[in-house]
Amino acid sequence: MRLVIGNKNYSSWSLRPWLVARHFGIAFDETMILLDMPDTREQILRYSPSGRVPCLVDGEIAIWETLAIIEYLAERFPEHAIWPRDPVARALARSIANEMHAGFGALRSACPMNLRKTFPWQDWGGPAAAADVARIVALWRDARARFGQGGPFLFGAFSAADAMYAPVVTRLKTYSWPVEPDIRAYIDAVFDLPAMRAWCDAAATETWIVPSDEV
Structure with a gap:
């Protein structure tokens, strides 16, 4: 499986399914596409028909919406309590x-x-x-x-x-x-x-700036 995400510093929607997969030990490859670049949408459209991140690609299947990705992971890996069992x-x-x-x-x-x-x-x-x-x-x-x-x-x-x-x-x-x-x-x-620490540590090393997200 491949999870396509945006910059870790800014991409809140990418964080959500990444955390789920990382925390529950679900193996995936990561592709990061920089946000707010001239070719951002073009790059994302290689994976996601919505032109937005995140997108999970599993073989011929593409799931391009955060909550849908989480639900897909819950169904694909029922051994993990991604949602509460009760x-x-x-x-x-x-x-x-x-x-x-x-x-x-x-x-x-x-x-x-x-x-x-x-x-x-x-x-x-x-x-x-x-x-x-x-x-x-x-x-x-x-x-x-x-x-x-x-x-x-x-x-x-x-x-x-x-x-x-x-x-x-x-x-x-x-x-x-x-x-x-x-x-x-x-x-x-x-x-x-631990998964959140890993994401934040990676975000801290990024140097790219999205001006609209800088207060």
Whole structure:
């Protein structure tokens, strides 16, 4: 399998399936295509009909959307608990993952993922972004309270739900969002995940700049 991604410093959608595959030990080759270059779209179209990353290529199959890639990996490798095994927990995990997929545009717009930077706190994105963060925190607390007893992640063990929210975790750190201790503990757990450390270490070595993602 080949996973086509963008720059590790900026590509939040690429991070999600990469984390899943890396954490669960699923073998894949990686192809990075630099974002915001004159030939970026042309290069991506060699793999993905959408012209966007990420894209997973498995033989003759191309899956070009983040959540679809994660679902494909879950079906292809059922021996891994990519989604929680418990059906009620799994339903909640999929619900909050899809809410991330479809929402929180104010936060994502005001605070693009940028792993190489740390900015002092200010009122990023105004009330709309604050409302996004409040909703995200409520989702995290609900999952942790109901299903998080077995570990530090949303459903105890690391799952696709954590992967879907990993770029949000980076945003809260990069933009110095004030959070309470339980949320700080979750953020720390995500950053301490070996797969996440590997991604961040690689991002730190990149030199390419995407001006639109530099605040």
